[in-house]
């Protein structure tokens with residue numbers, strides 16, 4: 001029995017241009033997310049980190065075309081699932097936190113209502129019970145006065161608070177087994193970034209979540225993740241334990257990434 005919750009095998013594809021030609025961007029991407037472990041996916045902008053993560057949820061851009069590969073979630077290929085089955089996986093099994101939480105929240109509904117709606121969709125039950133869950137989840141991610149905040153709209157939340165609300169939605173409301181976070185702290189103040197990372201680590205541990213953190217920030221990776229996947233130009237160039245990657249990076253690109261991040265003494 002594999003110790004991986006998700007195994008990405010040889011995933012390739014590209015974007016179809018106006019002339020109908022395929023421009024390849026992912027070249028045989030393979031990595032595994034071990035059950036209960038926090039794995040970082042790092043690499044420069046444009047290396048394909050987000051595209052692979054979006055593909056796990058089946059929400060890659062429409063112009064993207066897969067040319068090969070499998071994504072085994074609990075041993076079942078996600079590419080073999082129809083849209084109905086995929087909808088059951090999304091949220092309930094795999095959920096995602098995006099970089100810009102305020103853009104991900106719907107501006108016309110209160111934050112509490114959005115969390116409550118997702119709770120009802122995932123777990124059923126009545127509206128009042130769902131709203132209680134929403135308020136409890138907001139409190140759990142340290143949003144002060146959660147009852148009052150639940151009645152507010154996303155534009156009334158600060159960036160950090162909106163990110164907390166999204167983390168509450170993705171982890172506590174959806175209750176997935178795999179949580180993917182795509183640059184969850186980019187654009188936030190440094191002190192808020194570290195509070196949010198602490199929250200993510202705490203939730204991952206207490207809920208036994210398998211977590212995939214997509215980030216540019218190798219400092220955060222060193223502090224929080226046990227496993228690391230390094231991507232460059234649509235390829236995985238190196239995978240291994242965080243300890244091994246930070247102390248004995250084998251690949252030249254990883255070495256450069258570490259030097260550039262000024263984690264040189266670790267490299």
Ligand SMILES: Nc1ncnc2c1ncn2[C@@H]1O[C@H](COP(=O)(O)OP(=O)(O)OP(=O)(O)O)[C@@H](O)[C@H]1O
Pocket residue numbers: 015025043044045046047048049050051052061063
């Ligand atoms: N809708 C699209 N149409 C065409 N090309 C795209 C589209 N979305 C992404 N790409 C290209 O696919 C490649 C991978 O992009 P992706 O967003 O996965 O990179 P990334 O590593 O997540 O970068 P970042 O850290 O900036 O988010 C890039 O070369 C990008 O330009």
